[in-house]
Amino acid sequence: MKLFRRISEASKWFQARRRAGKRIVLVPTMGALHTGHLSLFRKARRLAGRKGVVAASIFVNPAQFGPREDFRSYPRALKRDLALCKKAGIDAVFHPSAGSMYAANHSSWADETRLSRGLCGRSRPGHFRGVCTVVAKLFNIVQPAIAVFGEKDYQQAQVIRRMVRDLNFPVRIIVTPTRREPDGLAMSSRNLYLSPAQRGQAPRIRRALMEARRQVRMRSHPAPVLARKIKSRLAGFRVDYVEVVDARTLESVKRAQRGDRVAVAAFLGKTRLIDNIIL
Numbered sequence: 001m002k003l004f005r006r007i008s009e010a011s012k013w014f015q016a017r018r019r020a021g022k023r024i025v026l027v028p029t030m031g032a033l034h035t036g037h038l039s040l041f042r043k044a045r046r047l048a049g050r051k052g053v054v055a056a057s058i059f060v061n062p063a064q065f066g067p068r069e070d071f072r073s074y075p076r077a078l079k080r081d082l083a084l085c086k087k088a089g090i091d092a093v094f095h096p097s098a099g100s101m102y103a104a105n106h107s108s109w110a111d112e113t114r115l116s117r118g119l120c121g122r123s124r125p126g127h128f129r130g131v132c133t134v135v136a137k138l139f140n141i142v143q144p145a146i147a148v149f150g151e152k153d154y155q156q157a158q159v160i161r162r163m164v165r166d167l168n169f170p171v172r173i174i175v176t177p178t179r180r181e182p183d184g185l186a187m188s189s190r191n192l193y194l195s196p197a198q199r200g201q202a203p204r205i206r207r208a209l210m211e212a213r214r215q216v217r218m219r220s221h222p223a224p225v226l227a228r229k230i231k232s233r234l235a236g237f238r239v240d241y242v243e244v245v246d247a248r249t250l251e252s253v254k255r256a257q258r259g260d261r262v263a264v265a266a267f268l269g270k271t272r273l274i275d276n277i278i279l
C-alpha cells in the first residue's frame with residue numbers, strides 16, 4: 001500500500017496509473033476509521049475491479065469546521081487507520097498536511113449555494129463550502145473516475161452530486177447505505193466522544209426515525225406534527241433540527257409522505273450526532 005503525504009507525489013502516481021488505463025476509485029475520509037468507512041472501501045473495490053486502484057484520503061479538513069467546533073479534538077488515529085486500510089486492500093492512502101492543502105494565503109473556494117443552505121448548512125455556516133472545496137481539491141489531485149460517499153451524511157452527498165454536475169467534474173458519485181451498530185446507532189468517528197451513559201441514549205435517534213417512518217407508512221402527516229413527535233422522543237438531547245425535506249431538493253415539505261427524507265441533528269453533551277431516514 002502506498003502512502004502519500006505530498007500533493008505532487010500523489011498527483012504524479014495517480015496520473016501514471018490513469019495513463020496505464022487503471023480505473024481509480026476514491027473514498028474521501030477524515031480518518032478515525034470505523035466499519036462504515038470499511039463498507040465504503042468494499043464498495044470502492046467492487047467498482048474498481050481487481051485491476052483498478054482504490055484510494056482513500058485521510059484528512060481532517062480544517063475548512064469544514066466552525067471556529068467553535070471540534071477540529072482540534074477530532075479523533076486522529078493514523079497508525080490504526082493505515083493498518084485498517086492495508087487490511088481492506090486499499091492501494092493508496094493520501095494523507096496531506098493541512099498546511100500543504102491550504103496555503104497561508106489560500107483564497108479560492110468551491111461553494112454550492114442551494115442544497116447546502118438548510119439542515120446542517122444552517123447550523124454550521126461555511127461547513128459545506130469547506131467540504132466542497134476539499135472534495136474539489138481531492139478530485140483535482142487524484143482525478144478518480146468514481147468517488148464513494150456515505151448516505152449517513154445525506155446532505156453532503158447531495159451537495160457533492162450537485163457540485164460535480166454544476167462544475168462538470170468528470171467523476172461518478174456513488175452513495176452507499178449507512179452502517180449501524182447492532183442497536184441502530186449510525187456509526188461515526190464522533191461516537192468515540194460519547195460517555196457510556198450518552199452511548200446508551202444515542203440509539204434513540206434511530207428509533208425515533210424508524211417510528212416516524214412507520215407512522216408515515218400508515219398515513220401522511222403534516223411535517224411539523226411528525227417533527228414534534230420525533231423531538232418528543234429525544235428528551236435529554238439538545239435538538240439542533242428535525243426536518244422533513246424533499247429527498248432531491250432538500251426543501252422542507254408541508255406534508256410528510258413516503259419518499260421524503262427526515263434528517264436529525266442533536267447534541268448529547270458536546271457531541272453532535274446526525275442521522276436521516278427515507279420515509
Ligand code: AMP
Nearest residue numbers: 029030031036149150152153178179187
Ligand atoms: P468522515 O470520515 O466522517 O468524513 O466520513 C467519510 C465518508 O464515510 C463519508 O462519505 C461519510 O458519509 C461516510 N460514512 C461515515 N459514517 C458512515 C456510516 N456509518 N455508514 C456509511 N458511511 C459512512
